[in-house]
Amino acid sequence: MSQRIARTTLTALALACIATLGHAQQGKLKVGLMLPYSGTYTALGVAIENGFKLRVDELGGKIGGREIEYVKVDDESDPAKATDNVNKLIKRDNVDVIIGTVHSGVTMAMAKAAKESGTVLIVPNGGADAVTGPMCAPNIFRSSFSNWQPAYAMGEVAAKQGKKTAMTITWKYAAGDESVAGFKEGFEKGGGKVTKELTVPFPNVEFQALLTEIAAAKPDAVYSFYAGGGAVKFVKDYAAAGLNKTIPLYGPGFLTDGTLEAQGDAAQGMLTTLHYADGLNTARDNSFRTAYATKFKLQPDVYAVQGYDAAQMLAIGLNAVKGDLTKKAEFSGAIEKAKIDSPRGPFTISKSHNPVQDFYLRKVEGKENKLVNVAVKGLADPGRGCKM
Numbered sequence: 001m002s003q004r005i006a007r008t009t010l011t012a013l014a015l016a017c018i019a020t021l022g023h024a025q026q027g028k029l030k031v032g033l034m035l036p037y038s039g040t041y042t043a044l045g046v047a048i049e050n051g052f053k054l055r056v057d058e059l060g061g062k063i064g065g066r067e068i069e070y071v072k073v074d075d076e077s078d079p080a081k082a083t084d085n086v087n088k089l090i091k092r093d094n095v096d097v098i099i100g101t102v103h104s105g106v107t108m109a110m111a112k113a114a115k116e117s118g119t120v121l122i123v124p125n126g127g128a129d130a131v132t133g134p135m136c137a138p139n140i141f142r143s144s145f146s147n148w149q150p151a152y153a154m155g156e157v158a159a160k161q162g163k164k165t166a167m168t169i170t171w172k173y174a175a176g177d178e179s180v181a182g183f184k185e186g187f188e189k190g191g192g193k194v195t196k197e198l199t200v201p202f203p204n205v206e207f208q209a210l211l212t213e214i215a216a217a218k219p220d221a222v223y224s225f226y227a228g229g230g231a232v233k234f235v236k237d238y239a240a241a242g243l244n245k246t247i248p249l250y251g252p253g254f255l256t257d258g259t260l261e262a263q264g265d266a267a268q269g270m271l272t273t274l275h276y277a278d279g280l281n282t283a284r285d286n287s288f289r290t291a292y293a294t295k296f297k298l299q300p301d302v303y304a305v306q307g308y309d310a311a312q313m314l315a316i317g318l319n320a321v322k323g324d325l326t327k328k329a330e331f332s333g334a335i336e337k338a339k340i341d342s343p344r345g346p347f348t349i350s351k352s353h354n355p356v357q358d359f360y361l362r363k364v365e366g367k368e369n370k371l372v373n374v375a376v377k378g379l380a381d382p383g384r385g386c387k388m
Contacts, residue, residue, distance in 0.1 A: 029066040029323070032089035034100035034110065037074040040228050041102045043258065044303045048124045050296050051307030052099060055315070058291070063311070064318025071095055075106050082109035090117050096325055097122070099310050102303075104128035104147070104175050111135045120325065122313060124306040129178050132354035134385035138332045141353045143310040145275055146381040147178035148185075150252035153273040153359035153376045154223065155186020158250055163187075163220040165195050169210055169234075170225040172199035179225035179252060187223075195219055205233045211241045222247055227254040232262040239266035253277075253362065253369065257302055260367045270364045273375050276302040276344045277360040278368040288343035300343075309342050313349075316340070352383030 033052070035045035056068055071093045073085050082105070089095045090113060097120045101107050107126025114121035115137040123131055123140070127147035131140065158166060166187055170176030176199065184194045196217065198210045214222060222243070226234045231254065238249055244266070253274025256267055288308065292300040313335050320334030321327040336353075339346050347357035359376045362369040 027066070028069040029063060029097065029318075030069050030071060030093065030095040032071045032073065032093060032095035032098040032100075034073045034075050034085060034089060034098055036077045036102050037072070039077050041077050044102045044125065047301055047303035048099070048102070048307035048310075050292070050298070051300065051304035052124070052311045054292055054295060055308045055311035057295075059315060063315045064321065064323035066318070066323045075101050075103070077103040077106060079103070079105035079109060082106040083113065086110045086113040090119050096120065097314060099124055099307075101126055107131055108135065111137075111140055114140055118328070120331070122310040124310040125303060127175060127178070129381070130385070132350070132352040132381060132383055132386060136352045136383065136386035136388050138328065138388060141313055141335060141349065142355065143313055144306040144355070145357075146354055147175055148182035149379055149381055150273045150275070150359060151179040151182030151225070152186040153379060154250050154252060155183040155188075155192070156190055157271070157273060157361055157375050158221050158223070159187050159190020159192045163192055165193055165219045166221040166223055167196045167198060167214055167217060167219045168194060168223045169198040169207075169214070171202040171204070171230065173202045176202075176225050180223070183223045203230060205230050207234055207237050211237060211243065214247065215241065215243060219247060222249050224249060224251045224255060226251075228259070231255045231259045235259070235263045235270070236266045253302065256364055256369055260364060260369070267364045271372070272362050272364075272369065273359050274302060274362060274369070275355070275357045275359055276305050277362045277371040279371045280343075280345070282345070284341060285343040305343050309340060309344075312340050312342070313338070350380050350383055352381065352386035352388065354381040354383060356380040
């Protein structure tokens, strides 16, 4: 009799535990948004958050059957503060998922913490090659690009256009180095030769001596990687020196994204490569742009698309496990097998968890980066150093 009571009691306890777990599983999903909410990249952080929340709204405010609770941290684009900030989200706030960030140095610290803790991280911008290279992990995904990708695409474009020699110019830091390496690989594979790699210390914007060197060397093309205020000044200085009339200036899309108004006439006619462009004119992109503009009274950009697709990827994984993030292998496997229906065009995820996507050649016309054609179809980052 006592054994039967004991068995009944144990069964009741087991059922209670299962019910509790089921209830916990369907509790709110805590999403940590670690993005720049101050400083140079504020607009980028806001666009990523807007894009993410737009997709969540389209899904009825839930992902994988779970309501979302947001925890926001301003990363200040400061790598020195990154480890403390991400650990607050993981250890203090106990978030289930982290979305972030823009700055590659901060992204690297986030990837390290995510890899060590097993927390799901989706990177909606930071292009550091190592995130989906040596730092790759089953719980780390990117919805944006690697620094190598748009640069390699532009190298292919320049070579196909018959350019034989090129000089490169960038800030001397990781993102600049990786971008130049990508361009060089694509350009030299196509028969071109990078004759000199010029750099200035970050965030220096004194370009005159180097522009004089470019004018004297007379390469067939110049490849440049700058963003924000640096991109504005470089493009204007390049035009002021008259170089844009004799030596075409190429770059990844960040050279002209969000900077065209300030660059004015100096940027007109410039060619860049990126995984998004103005005037794609697909039904998917048009509906996204209309919904975004209606909700936020702003025009979406590549950063908004990357935030939107971070939410799409999270939803694919969570739907596959019915909201239960403890099923890590199934969550990861679902995203790896998926074809994401993005405003940029459909893309898949590589073995190292980086988008395999089309890169567009765009031309500056007025205040838009107008689509010219698809520069490289389905470009996958090589994921060098990824062991997963």
